[in-house]
Amino acid sequence: MAKTKPSAKATKPFSIRPATHDELRTIVGRYSWAVNQTFATIDSEPLDTEEAAAWWEAHGKRSKLIVCTDDNGLIGWARLFPWNQRGFDVVEDLVYVDPVHHGQGIGHALLTELIKEAQGLGYKTIVATIATDNRAGLALHTRHGFEVVGTIKNAAHKFDRWMDITLVQRSLEG
Numbered sequence: 001m002a003k004t005k006p007s008a009k010a011t012k013p014f015s016i017r018p019a020t021h022d023e024l025r026t027i028v029g030r031y032s033w034a035v036n037q038t039f040a041t042i043d044s045e046p047l048d049t050e051e052a053a054a055w056w057e058a059h060g061k062r063s064k065l066i067v068c069t070d071d072n073g074l075i076g077w078a079r080l081f082p083w084n085q086r087g088f089d090v091v092e093d094l095v096y097v098d099p100v101h102h103g104q105g106i107g108h109a110l111l112t113e114l115i116k117e118a119q120g121l122g123y124k125t126i127v128a129t130i131a132t133d134n135r136a137g138l139a140l141h142t143r144h145g146f147e148v149v150g151t152i153k154n155a156a157h158k159f160d161r162w163m164d165i166t167l168v169q170r171s172l173e174g
Contacts, residue, residue, distance in 0.1 A: 012070055014106060016113050019065040019077065021056060027067070027077050028052045031096060039133040040096070042156035042163055055079070062091070064117045068106050075101045078110035080117055083127055090169075091123040095140065107140045115144065119172045126172055131156075132164040146170040 019027065032046030047055075055065065068076035076097040083090040093114045097106045118126045130137045132151060146168040154162040 014068050014070040014075060016066055016068050016109055019067045023067055023074060024052055024056055026074050030098060034096060039131050039163065040137065042131045042158060042165055044156065044158045062121055064114065066110065066113055068110055076106045076110055078114050080114045089123065090125045090127055091118045093126055093128050102136065111140060111144050124172055125169055127167060127169045130166050130168060132166045138166060141168045144170065
């Protein structure tokens with residue numbers, strides 16, 4: 001991993017590598033900001049300390065937590081984790097890019113790396129549950145070959161309204 005990935009859109013080089021435990025606080029802080037300020041996630045409550053610890057403990061087995069950094073620090077992160085359905089051998093991805101760095105190819109680079117990681121872990125299918133209002137997230141996944149397989153209506157209540165979730169999937173075989 002740990003390769004510099006300058007994108008045609010990027011204003012400066014960035015690198016993607018496994019997250020360190022020291023970065024967990026920053027990751028959770030950025031995610032909590034998105035929870036409180038955006039429709040990028042359906043979560044309506046920021047992560048607490050126990051949930052953040054569970055994230056860290058889970059990564060490394062059949063999960064991954066990676067970061068994207070530039071000279072100024074962490075500018076994005078992504079997570080790969082088993083989908084929470086009993087008996088399924090499916091993995092879910094979560095990609096977050098600091099809003100200041102949108103449109104620079106960071107989400108593309110993170111999702112590309114997660115797909116490679118999922119294949120390396122032996123998964124056959126990768127999914128994402130994306131807030132339907134998150135057009136950038138849906139477009140990113142579509143560009144990576146994900147297909148919409150359904151919409152869960154009124155799945156979450158946030159900012160005084162009900163939100164839908166779009167489920168997308170991609171085969172990781174051949």
